[in-house]
Amino acid sequence: MVRTAGDPEPLVPAVRQRVAMLDRSLAIESLRPLAQSLAATLERRRFGTLLLTLFAGLAMTLAGVGVYGLLSYWVSAREESIAIRVALGAPRGAILRWVGGQALALAAAGAALGAAASWAASRWAESLVFGVSPRSPSTMAMAVLAVIGIAILAALVPARRAARLNPVQRLRRLGQ
Numbered sequence: 725m726v727r728t729a730g731d732p733e734p735l736v737p738a739v740r741q742r743v744a745m746l747d748r749s750l751a752i753e754s755l756r757p758l759a760q761s762l763a764a765t766l767e768r769r770r771f772g773t774l775l776l777t778l779f780a781g782l783a784m785t786l787a788g789v790g791v792y793g794l795l796s797y798w799v800s801a802r803e804e805s806i807a808i809r810v811a812l813g814a815p816r817g818a819i820l821r822w823v824g825g826q827a828l829a830l831a832a833a834g835a836a837l838g839a840a841a842s843w844a845a846s847r848w849a850e851s852l853v854f855g856v857s858p859r860s861p862s863t864m865a866m867a868v869l870a871v872i873g874i875a876i877l878a879a880l881v882p883a884r885r886a887a888r889l890n891p892v893q894r895l896r897r898l899g900q
Contacts, residue, residue, distance in 0.1 A: 725758070726739055732755075732757055736755050739752075739755060740752055740755070784870065784871075784874055787834065787871065787874055787875075788874045788875075788877065788878045789878070791827065791830055791831070791834075791874070791875045791878040791879065792878040792879070792881065792882065794830065795823065795826060795827055795830070795878065795879050795882040795883070796881070796882045796885075798823075798826060798882070799823060799882040799883075799885060799886045802886075803886075803889060803894055804894065804895075804898055806819060806886050806889050806891075806894075807889055807890075807891040807894035807895050807898075808891070808895070810889060810891040811891040811892075811895065816887040816888075817887075819883075819886050819887045819889075820883050820884075820886070820887050822886075823879065823882060823883040823886045823887075824876070824879060824883055826879075827875050827876060827878070827879030827883070828872070828875070828876075830875060831871055831872045831874075831875030831876070832872075834871055834875070835867075835868040835871045835872060838867070838868075838871060839864055839867070839868060842864070842867070843859065843864075846859050
């Protein structure tokens with residue numbers, strides 16, 4: 725190792741010559757800055773981290789789309805029930821809370837299953853993350869909060885659609 729004050733490239737020939745003067749049998753495999761050597765050793769870990777991040781983002785997107793689809797179907801299957809509730813005087817807030825409760829139930833079930841699966845797979849994940857314990861309570865709590873946050877965002881559209889449902893139009897269609 726050679727410490728330099730500036731760019732080490734101009735010193736490469738001098739270093740090779742000095743090593744040759746000390747011992748001609750020593751072969752210099754490569755001369756490069758320490759930052760490049762460290763980057764080369766961390767390249768595989770960075771790639772793994774990038775893939776892990778991309779797959780996690782894809783999983784969260786799929787979870788959001790799944791919750792949205794399920795709640796959208798749930799609302800459309802219960803339009804008659806929602807219309808009857810609104811016609812009988814249920815406030816829009818109560819309808820929003822009802823649909824939101826279904827979203828939270830889905831999110832809680834997903835978070836519980838996900839936490840159990842991640843706990844079981846934590847030995848495998850330990851080699852992928854650096855400086856964070858996969859069984860860390862704060863990491864688990866942040867993951868659960870992320871799942872619940874995504875479920876709430878995914879539930880906004882179906883919940884608003886349910887709250888805006890016109891009971892007269894829906895009940896007329898039911899009678900036809």
